[in-house]
Amino acid sequence: xxxxxxxxxxxxxxxxxxxxxxxxxxxxxxxxxxxxxxxxxxxxxxxxxxxxxxxxxxxxxxxxxxxxxxxxxxxxxxxxxxxxxxxxxxxxxxxxxxxxxxxxxxxxxxxxxxxxxxxxxxxxxxxxxxxxxxxxxxxxxxxxxxxxxxxxxxxxxxxxxxxxxxxxxxxxxxxxxxxxxxxxxxxxxxxxxxxxxxxxxxxxxxxxxxxxxxxxxxxxxxxxxxxxxxx
Amino acid sequence: xxxxxxxxxxxxxxxxxxxxxxxxxxxxxxxxxxxxxxxxxxxxxxxxxxxxxxxxxxxxxxxxxxxxxxxxxxxxxxxxxxxxxxxxxxxxxxxxxxxxxxxxxxxxxxxxxxxxxxxxxxxxxxxxxxxxxxxxxxxxxxxxxxxxxxxxxxxxxxxxxxxxxxxxxxxxxxxxxxxxxxxxx
Numbered sequence: 001x002x003x004x005x006x007x008x009x010x011x012x013x014x015x016x017x018x019x020x021x022x023x024x025x026x027x028x029x030x031x032x033x034x035x036x037x038x039x040x041x042x043x044x045x046x047x048x049x050x051x052x053x054x055x056x057x058x059x060x061x062x063x064x065x066x067x068x069x070x071x072x073x074x075x076x077x078x079x080x081x082x083x084x085x086x087x088x089x090x091x092x093x094x095x096x097x098x099x100x101x102x103x104x105x106x107x108x109x110x111x112x113x114x115x116x117x118x119x120x121x122x123x124x125x126x127x128x129x130x131x132x133x134x135x136x137x138x139x140x141x142x143x144x145x146x147x148x149x150x151x152x153x154x155x156x157x158x159x160x161x162x163x164x165x166x167x168x169x170x171x172x173x174x175x176x177x178x179x180x181x182x183x184x185x186x187x188x189x190x191x192x193x194x195x196x197x198x199x200x201x202x203x204x205x206x207x208x209x210x211x212x213x214x215x216x217x218x219x220x221x222x223x224x225x226x227x228x229x230x231x
Numbered sequence: 232x233x234x235x236x237x238x239x240x241x242x243x244x245x246x247x248x249x250x251x252x253x254x255x256x257x258x259x260x261x262x263x264x265x266x267x268x269x270x271x272x273x274x275x276x277x278x279x280x281x282x283x284x285x286x287x288x289x290x291x292x293x294x295x296x297x298x299x300x301x302x303x304x305x306x307x308x309x310x311x312x313x314x315x316x317x318x319x320x321x322x323x324x325x326x327x328x329x330x331x332x333x334x335x336x337x338x339x340x341x342x343x344x345x346x347x348x349x350x351x352x353x354x355x356x357x358x359x360x361x362x363x364x365x366x367x368x369x370x371x372x373x374x375x376x377x378x379x380x381x382x383x384x385x386x387x388x389x390x391x392x393x394x395x396x397x398x399x400x401x402x403x404x405x406x407x408x409x410x411x412x413x414x415x416x
Binding site: 079080083084087124125126127128129130133222223224225226227228 | 278282355358359360361362363365366367369370371372373374376377
Protein backbone atom coordinates (compact mmCIF):
# COMPACT_ATOMS: atom_id res chain seq x y z
CA UNK A 1 0.00 0.00 0.00
CA UNK A 2 2.67 2.50 1.03
CA UNK A 3 4.68 1.92 -2.11
CA UNK A 4 1.63 2.78 -4.17
CA UNK A 5 0.75 5.91 -2.21
CA UNK A 6 3.50 8.14 -3.59
CA UNK A 7 2.88 7.50 -7.31
CA UNK A 8 -0.88 7.88 -6.81
CA UNK A 9 -0.37 11.17 -4.96
CA UNK A 10 1.91 12.42 -7.70
CA UNK A 11 -0.47 11.43 -10.51
CA UNK A 12 -3.35 13.16 -8.77
CA UNK A 13 -1.25 16.21 -8.01
CA UNK A 14 -0.28 16.59 -11.66
CA UNK A 15 -3.80 15.82 -12.91
CA UNK A 16 -5.52 18.27 -10.62
CA UNK A 17 -3.14 21.18 -11.05
CA UNK A 18 -4.43 23.61 -13.62
CA UNK A 19 -2.00 24.73 -16.26
CA UNK A 20 -1.90 28.42 -17.13
CA UNK A 21 -3.80 29.06 -20.33
CA UNK A 22 -1.49 31.55 -21.97
CA UNK A 23 2.03 31.64 -20.69
CA UNK A 24 4.38 30.62 -23.45
CA UNK A 25 6.81 33.22 -24.73
CA UNK A 26 5.41 36.12 -22.74
CA UNK A 27 8.28 37.62 -20.77
CA UNK A 28 8.26 37.24 -17.00
CA UNK A 29 9.76 40.40 -15.60
CA UNK A 30 11.18 40.87 -12.14
CA UNK A 31 12.58 44.38 -12.32
CA UNK A 32 11.16 47.79 -13.11
CA UNK A 33 13.41 48.08 -16.14
CA UNK A 34 13.80 45.17 -18.51
CA UNK A 35 15.94 45.32 -21.60
CA UNK A 36 15.35 42.05 -23.41
CA UNK A 37 16.88 43.16 -26.69
CA UNK A 38 19.92 41.59 -28.30
CA UNK A 39 22.21 43.42 -28.62
CA UNK A 40 21.20 45.42 -25.53
CA UNK A 41 19.68 48.83 -25.96
CA UNK A 42 20.34 50.36 -22.54
CA UNK A 43 23.76 50.81 -20.92
CA UNK A 44 24.12 49.76 -17.32
CA UNK A 45 24.15 53.29 -15.90
CA UNK A 46 21.13 54.15 -18.04
CA UNK A 47 19.42 51.07 -16.66
CA UNK A 48 20.26 52.19 -13.13
CA UNK A 49 18.93 55.70 -13.71
CA UNK A 50 15.60 54.35 -14.96
CA UNK A 51 15.41 51.77 -12.19
CA UNK A 52 15.98 54.56 -9.66
CA UNK A 53 13.23 56.67 -11.19
CA UNK A 54 10.68 53.83 -11.05
CA UNK A 55 11.71 52.94 -7.50
CA UNK A 56 11.06 56.52 -6.39
CA UNK A 57 7.58 56.52 -7.92
CA UNK A 58 6.83 53.19 -6.25
CA UNK A 59 8.06 54.27 -2.81
CA UNK A 60 6.28 57.64 -2.99
CA UNK A 61 2.92 56.51 -4.35
CA UNK A 62 2.93 52.67 -4.51
CA UNK A 63 2.29 52.92 -8.27
CA UNK A 64 4.48 50.58 -10.28
CA UNK A 65 6.02 51.65 -13.57
CA UNK A 66 7.57 48.86 -15.61
CA UNK A 67 9.69 49.45 -18.69
CA UNK A 68 10.18 46.70 -21.24
CA UNK A 69 12.40 47.01 -24.31
CA UNK A 70 12.09 44.14 -26.77
CA UNK A 71 13.19 43.37 -30.30
CA UNK A 72 9.75 42.34 -31.42
CA UNK A 73 6.25 41.85 -30.08
CA UNK A 74 5.29 39.29 -32.73
CA UNK A 75 3.20 37.19 -33.06
CA UNK A 76 0.83 39.23 -30.92
CA UNK A 77 1.34 42.77 -32.06
CA UNK A 78 2.17 45.49 -29.57
CA UNK A 79 -1.36 46.05 -28.19
CA UNK A 80 -2.04 42.44 -27.26
CA UNK A 81 1.55 41.85 -26.20
CA UNK A 82 1.42 44.81 -23.81
CA UNK A 83 -1.93 43.85 -22.29
CA UNK A 84 -0.97 40.18 -21.89
CA UNK A 85 2.48 40.93 -20.45
CA UNK A 86 0.95 43.47 -18.08
CA UNK A 87 -1.61 40.98 -16.87
CA UNK A 88 0.72 37.96 -16.70
CA UNK A 89 3.15 39.89 -14.51
CA UNK A 90 0.49 41.71 -12.51
CA UNK A 91 2.05 45.14 -12.74
CA UNK A 92 0.63 47.43 -10.08
CA UNK A 93 -0.55 46.59 -6.57
CA UNK A 94 -3.35 44.05 -6.26
CA UNK A 95 -6.69 45.74 -5.69
CA UNK A 96 -5.35 49.17 -6.67
CA UNK A 97 -4.35 48.15 -10.21
CA UNK A 98 -1.95 51.07 -10.24
CA UNK A 99 0.59 49.89 -12.78
CA UNK A 100 1.96 51.32 -16.00
CA UNK A 101 3.86 49.34 -18.59
CA UNK A 102 5.90 51.05 -21.27
CA UNK A 103 6.78 48.69 -24.12
CA UNK A 104 9.29 49.77 -26.74
CA UNK A 105 9.80 47.44 -29.68
CA UNK A 106 12.98 48.19 -31.61
CA UNK A 107 12.28 46.14 -34.76
CA UNK A 108 8.72 47.31 -35.23
CA UNK A 109 9.75 50.82 -34.18
CA UNK A 110 6.68 51.12 -32.02
CA UNK A 111 5.90 52.02 -28.43
CA UNK A 112 2.91 51.49 -26.21
CA UNK A 113 1.90 52.75 -22.80
CA UNK A 114 -0.36 50.24 -21.09
CA UNK A 115 -2.15 51.83 -18.15
CA UNK A 116 -3.75 49.79 -15.35
CA UNK A 117 -7.36 50.37 -14.28
CA UNK A 118 -6.36 52.33 -11.21
CA UNK A 119 -4.32 54.94 -13.06
CA UNK A 120 -6.68 55.50 -16.00
CA UNK A 121 -8.06 58.62 -14.37
CA UNK A 122 -4.62 60.23 -14.09
CA UNK A 123 -2.80 58.86 -17.11
CA UNK A 124 -5.70 59.10 -19.54
CA UNK A 125 -5.24 58.12 -23.17
CA UNK A 126 -4.90 61.71 -24.38
CA UNK A 127 -2.18 62.44 -21.81
CA UNK A 128 -0.06 59.36 -22.44
CA UNK A 129 -0.56 59.85 -26.18
CA UNK A 130 0.87 63.33 -25.82
CA UNK A 131 3.73 62.14 -23.61
CA UNK A 132 4.54 59.54 -26.24
CA UNK A 133 4.43 61.97 -29.14
CA UNK A 134 6.29 64.79 -27.38
CA UNK A 135 8.82 62.99 -25.23
CA UNK A 136 9.25 59.52 -26.65
CA UNK A 137 8.90 59.56 -30.43
CA UNK A 138 11.40 62.34 -31.28
CA UNK A 139 14.22 60.81 -29.22
CA UNK A 140 13.51 57.29 -30.41
CA UNK A 141 13.53 58.53 -34.01
CA UNK A 142 17.01 59.90 -33.55
CA UNK A 143 18.08 56.63 -31.97
CA UNK A 144 18.46 57.89 -28.40
CA UNK A 145 16.38 55.25 -26.66
CA UNK A 146 17.49 56.13 -23.15
CA UNK A 147 16.67 59.82 -23.45
CA UNK A 148 13.21 59.11 -24.86
CA UNK A 149 12.34 56.47 -22.30
CA UNK A 150 13.75 58.49 -19.42
CA UNK A 151 11.89 61.66 -20.40
CA UNK A 152 8.60 59.86 -20.95
CA UNK A 153 8.94 57.93 -17.68
CA UNK A 154 9.89 61.12 -15.85
CA UNK A 155 6.86 63.04 -17.14
CA UNK A 156 4.46 60.15 -16.49
CA UNK A 157 6.05 59.52 -13.08
CA UNK A 158 5.79 63.19 -12.06
CA UNK A 159 2.15 63.17 -13.09
CA UNK A 160 1.54 60.15 -10.87
CA UNK A 161 3.51 61.59 -7.95
CA UNK A 162 1.69 64.93 -8.05
CA UNK A 163 -1.83 63.62 -8.63
CA UNK A 164 -2.12 60.04 -7.45
CA UNK A 165 -3.00 59.11 -3.91
CA UNK A 166 -1.99 55.52 -3.35
CA UNK A 167 -4.18 55.26 -0.26
CA UNK A 168 -2.87 53.74 2.95
CA UNK A 169 0.77 53.69 3.94
CA UNK A 170 3.01 52.28 1.25
CA UNK A 171 5.15 49.36 2.30
CA UNK A 172 8.78 49.39 1.26
CA UNK A 173 8.80 48.23 -2.37
CA UNK A 174 10.10 44.70 -2.57
CA UNK A 175 11.10 42.85 -5.67
CA UNK A 176 10.70 39.38 -4.18
CA UNK A 177 7.06 38.37 -3.84
CA UNK A 178 6.55 34.85 -2.53
CA UNK A 179 3.24 33.16 -3.12
CA UNK A 180 2.55 31.95 0.40
CA UNK A 181 -0.24 29.63 -0.72
CA UNK A 182 2.19 27.80 -3.01
CA UNK A 183 4.72 27.63 -0.20
CA UNK A 184 2.11 26.17 2.16
CA UNK A 185 1.04 23.56 -0.40
CA UNK A 186 4.65 22.53 -0.98
CA UNK A 187 5.33 22.28 2.75
CA UNK A 188 2.22 20.15 3.33
CA UNK A 189 2.97 17.85 0.39
CA UNK A 190 6.58 17.60 1.52
CA UNK A 191 5.55 16.68 5.06
CA UNK A 192 2.96 14.18 3.82
CA UNK A 193 5.48 12.49 1.58
CA UNK A 194 8.07 12.48 4.35
CA UNK A 195 5.59 10.75 6.64
CA UNK A 196 4.46 8.25 4.01
CA UNK A 197 8.04 7.41 3.10
CA UNK A 198 9.11 7.49 6.75
CA UNK A 199 11.61 10.24 6.34
CA UNK A 200 13.01 9.23 2.99
CA UNK A 201 12.22 12.73 1.92
CA UNK A 202 11.86 13.75 -1.65
CA UNK A 203 14.09 16.77 -1.76
CA UNK A 204 13.31 17.38 -5.39
CA UNK A 205 9.59 17.82 -4.75
CA UNK A 206 9.98 21.58 -4.33
CA UNK A 207 11.26 21.86 -7.85
CA UNK A 208 7.95 20.54 -9.18
CA UNK A 209 6.21 23.66 -8.00
CA UNK A 210 6.67 27.21 -9.06
CA UNK A 211 7.18 28.97 -5.75
CA UNK A 212 7.18 32.40 -7.31
CA UNK A 213 3.80 33.80 -8.12
CA UNK A 214 5.10 36.24 -10.72
CA UNK A 215 7.76 38.88 -11.04
CA UNK A 216 8.35 41.47 -8.39
CA UNK A 217 5.02 43.12 -9.07
CA UNK A 218 1.92 43.15 -6.98
CA UNK A 219 -0.92 41.71 -9.08
CA UNK A 220 -2.47 44.70 -10.84
CA UNK A 221 -4.82 44.43 -13.81
CA UNK A 222 -5.32 46.37 -17.01
CA UNK A 223 -8.30 47.00 -19.21
CA UNK A 224 -6.32 48.17 -22.21
CA UNK A 225 -6.08 51.87 -21.39
CA UNK A 226 -3.16 53.81 -22.76
CA UNK A 227 -1.81 54.86 -26.11
CA UNK A 228 0.59 53.66 -28.76
CA UNK A 229 2.72 55.18 -31.45
CA UNK A 230 5.37 54.64 -34.06
CA UNK A 231 8.82 56.13 -34.36
CA UNK B 232 -22.71 -0.12 20.04
CA UNK B 233 -19.04 -0.04 19.18
CA UNK B 234 -18.50 -2.83 21.69
CA UNK B 235 -20.63 -5.22 19.62
CA UNK B 236 -18.76 -4.49 16.40
CA UNK B 237 -15.55 -6.17 15.49
CA UNK B 238 -12.56 -3.91 14.85
CA UNK B 239 -12.64 -4.85 11.13
CA UNK B 240 -16.22 -3.63 10.71
CA UNK B 241 -15.44 -0.46 12.64
CA UNK B 242 -12.55 0.26 10.28
CA UNK B 243 -14.81 -0.28 7.27
CA UNK B 244 -17.39 2.13 8.68
CA UNK B 245 -14.76 4.79 9.30
CA UNK B 246 -13.42 4.26 5.80
CA UNK B 247 -16.85 4.74 4.21
CA UNK B 248 -17.46 7.84 6.32
CA UNK B 249 -14.14 9.35 5.23
CA UNK B 250 -14.88 8.64 1.56
CA UNK B 251 -18.34 10.22 1.81
CA UNK B 252 -16.91 13.28 3.55
CA UNK B 253 -14.17 13.69 0.93
CA UNK B 254 -16.74 13.33 -1.87
CA UNK B 255 -19.00 15.93 -0.25
CA UNK B 256 -16.09 18.32 0.20
CA UNK B 257 -15.12 17.84 -3.45
CA UNK B 258 -18.69 18.51 -4.64
CA UNK B 259 -18.92 21.70 -2.61
CA UNK B 260 -15.51 22.93 -3.78
CA UNK B 261 -16.12 22.06 -7.43
CA UNK B 262 -19.61 23.59 -7.43
CA UNK B 263 -18.38 26.81 -5.86
CA UNK B 264 -15.50 27.09 -8.29
CA UNK B 265 -17.89 26.60 -11.24
CA UNK B 266 -20.19 29.29 -9.87
CA UNK B 267 -17.23 31.65 -9.42
CA UNK B 268 -16.05 31.05 -12.98
CA UNK B 269 -19.57 31.48 -14.37
CA UNK B 270 -19.93 34.78 -12.53
CA UNK B 271 -16.51 35.78 -13.82
CA UNK B 272 -17.71 35.31 -17.42
CA UNK B 273 -20.86 37.36 -16.78
CA UNK B 274 -18.90 40.14 -15.09
CA UNK B 275 -16.37 40.20 -17.89
CA UNK B 276 -19.11 40.59 -20.50
CA UNK B 277 -20.49 43.52 -18.52
CA UNK B 278 -17.02 45.01 -18.72
CA UNK B 279 -17.09 44.65 -22.53
CA UNK B 280 -20.44 46.45 -22.70
CA UNK B 281 -19.09 49.08 -20.36
CA UNK B 282 -16.34 49.88 -22.85
CA UNK B 283 -18.86 50.01 -25.72
CA UNK B 284 -20.79 52.56 -23.70
CA UNK B 285 -17.58 54.52 -23.21
CA UNK B 286 -17.16 54.73 -26.97
CA UNK B 287 -20.76 55.85 -27.44
CA UNK B 288 -20.25 58.51 -24.77
CA UNK B 289 -17.16 59.78 -26.52
CA UNK B 290 -18.92 60.45 -29.84
CA UNK B 291 -20.63 63.82 -29.09
CA UNK B 292 -17.38 65.50 -28.02
CA UNK B 293 -15.50 63.93 -30.92
CA UNK B 294 -18.02 65.05 -33.54
CA UNK B 295 -18.25 68.47 -31.88
CA UNK B 296 -14.50 68.96 -32.02
CA UNK B 297 -13.95 67.92 -35.64
CA UNK B 298 -17.01 69.59 -37.23
CA UNK B 299 -15.08 72.84 -37.69
CA UNK B 300 -12.60 71.16 -40.04
CA UNK B 301 -13.51 70.88 -43.73
CA UNK B 302 -11.37 67.74 -44.15
CA UNK B 303 -13.92 65.52 -42.45
CA UNK B 304 -16.84 64.55 -44.65
CA UNK B 305 -20.22 65.89 -43.52
CA UNK B 306 -21.95 62.62 -44.38
CA UNK B 307 -19.58 60.59 -42.18
CA UNK B 308 -20.19 62.83 -39.19
CA UNK B 309 -23.97 62.73 -39.76
CA UNK B 310 -23.85 58.95 -40.03
CA UNK B 311 -21.95 58.71 -36.75
CA UNK B 312 -24.46 60.88 -34.92
CA UNK B 313 -27.37 58.94 -36.42
CA UNK B 314 -25.84 55.55 -35.57
CA UNK B 315 -25.16 56.69 -32.03
CA UNK B 316 -28.82 57.50 -31.39
CA UNK B 317 -29.76 54.25 -33.12
CA UNK B 318 -27.45 52.40 -30.72
CA UNK B 319 -28.98 54.19 -27.74
CA UNK B 320 -32.53 53.37 -28.87
CA UNK B 321 -32.02 49.66 -29.41
CA UNK B 322 -31.48 47.17 -26.66
CA UNK B 323 -31.12 43.80 -28.36
CA UNK B 324 -27.56 42.53 -28.32
CA UNK B 325 -27.52 41.53 -32.02
CA UNK B 326 -28.90 44.87 -33.18
CA UNK B 327 -26.41 46.70 -31.03
CA UNK B 328 -23.53 44.70 -32.46
CA UNK B 329 -24.73 45.46 -36.01
CA UNK B 330 -25.04 49.16 -35.27
CA UNK B 331 -21.67 49.11 -33.59
CA UNK B 332 -20.05 47.61 -36.69
CA UNK B 333 -21.41 50.34 -38.99
CA UNK B 334 -20.33 52.86 -36.40
CA UNK B 335 -16.82 51.42 -36.41
CA UNK B 336 -16.57 51.82 -40.19
CA UNK B 337 -17.45 55.49 -39.94
CA UNK B 338 -15.14 56.09 -37.00
CA UNK B 339 -12.39 54.39 -38.94
CA UNK B 340 -12.98 56.84 -41.82
CA UNK B 341 -12.53 59.69 -39.34
CA UNK B 342 -9.24 58.24 -38.10
CA UNK B 343 -7.96 57.80 -41.66
CA UNK B 344 -8.83 61.40 -42.47
CA UNK B 345 -7.03 62.51 -39.33
CA UNK B 346 -3.91 60.52 -40.24
CA UNK B 347 -3.92 61.93 -43.79
CA UNK B 348 -3.92 65.61 -42.74
CA UNK B 349 -0.92 66.29 -40.50
CA UNK B 350 -1.98 69.94 -40.10
CA UNK B 351 -4.88 68.66 -38.00
CA UNK B 352 -2.41 67.19 -35.51
CA UNK B 353 -1.59 70.60 -34.05
CA UNK B 354 -5.06 70.86 -32.51
CA UNK B 355 -4.43 69.43 -29.03
CA UNK B 356 -8.12 68.84 -28.38
CA UNK B 357 -8.63 66.80 -31.54
CA UNK B 358 -5.35 64.94 -30.97
CA UNK B 359 -6.47 64.06 -27.45
CA UNK B 360 -9.87 62.88 -28.65
CA UNK B 361 -8.24 60.73 -31.34
CA UNK B 362 -6.10 59.17 -28.60
CA UNK B 363 -9.24 58.55 -26.57
CA UNK B 364 -10.92 56.97 -29.59
CA UNK B 365 -7.96 54.68 -30.29
CA UNK B 366 -7.72 53.90 -26.57
CA UNK B 367 -11.39 53.01 -26.40
CA UNK B 368 -11.10 50.68 -29.39
CA UNK B 369 -8.16 49.01 -27.69
CA UNK B 370 -10.04 48.76 -24.39
CA UNK B 371 -12.89 46.98 -26.15
CA UNK B 372 -10.43 44.60 -27.80
CA UNK B 373 -8.67 43.90 -24.49
CA UNK B 374 -11.89 43.37 -22.53
CA UNK B 375 -13.10 40.97 -25.24
CA UNK B 376 -9.81 39.13 -24.92
CA UNK B 377 -10.29 38.84 -21.13
CA UNK B 378 -13.88 37.75 -21.82
CA UNK B 379 -12.71 34.94 -24.07
CA UNK B 380 -10.08 33.97 -21.49
CA UNK B 381 -12.82 33.80 -18.84
CA UNK B 382 -15.03 31.70 -21.14
CA UNK B 383 -12.13 29.37 -21.89
CA UNK B 384 -11.36 28.90 -18.21
CA UNK B 385 -15.06 28.30 -17.43
CA UNK B 386 -15.63 25.94 -20.38
CA UNK B 387 -12.51 23.95 -19.57
CA UNK B 388 -13.75 23.55 -16.01
CA UNK B 389 -17.22 22.48 -17.18
CA UNK B 390 -16.05 20.02 -19.81
CA UNK B 391 -13.04 18.44 -18.10
CA UNK B 392 -13.36 15.27 -16.06
CA UNK B 393 -14.43 14.81 -13.27
CA UNK B 394 -16.10 18.25 -13.09
CA UNK B 395 -18.18 17.32 -16.15
CA UNK B 396 -20.17 14.81 -14.05
CA UNK B 397 -21.08 17.57 -11.63
CA UNK B 398 -21.58 20.34 -14.21
CA UNK B 399 -24.14 18.29 -16.13
CA UNK B 400 -26.31 17.55 -13.11
CA UNK B 401 -26.23 21.15 -11.86
CA UNK B 402 -27.01 22.57 -15.30
CA UNK B 403 -23.71 24.29 -16.11
CA UNK B 404 -23.48 24.62 -19.88
CA UNK B 405 -20.43 25.68 -21.90
CA UNK B 406 -20.70 29.37 -22.84
CA UNK B 407 -20.17 31.05 -26.17
CA UNK B 408 -16.94 32.78 -27.11
CA UNK B 409 -16.93 36.24 -28.59
CA UNK B 410 -16.40 35.28 -32.22
CA UNK B 411 -16.34 38.12 -34.77
CA UNK B 412 -15.96 35.78 -37.76
CA UNK B 413 -18.44 32.95 -37.26
CA UNK B 414 -17.79 29.63 -38.94
CA UNK B 415 -14.32 28.81 -37.60
CA UNK B 416 -13.46 25.39 -36.21
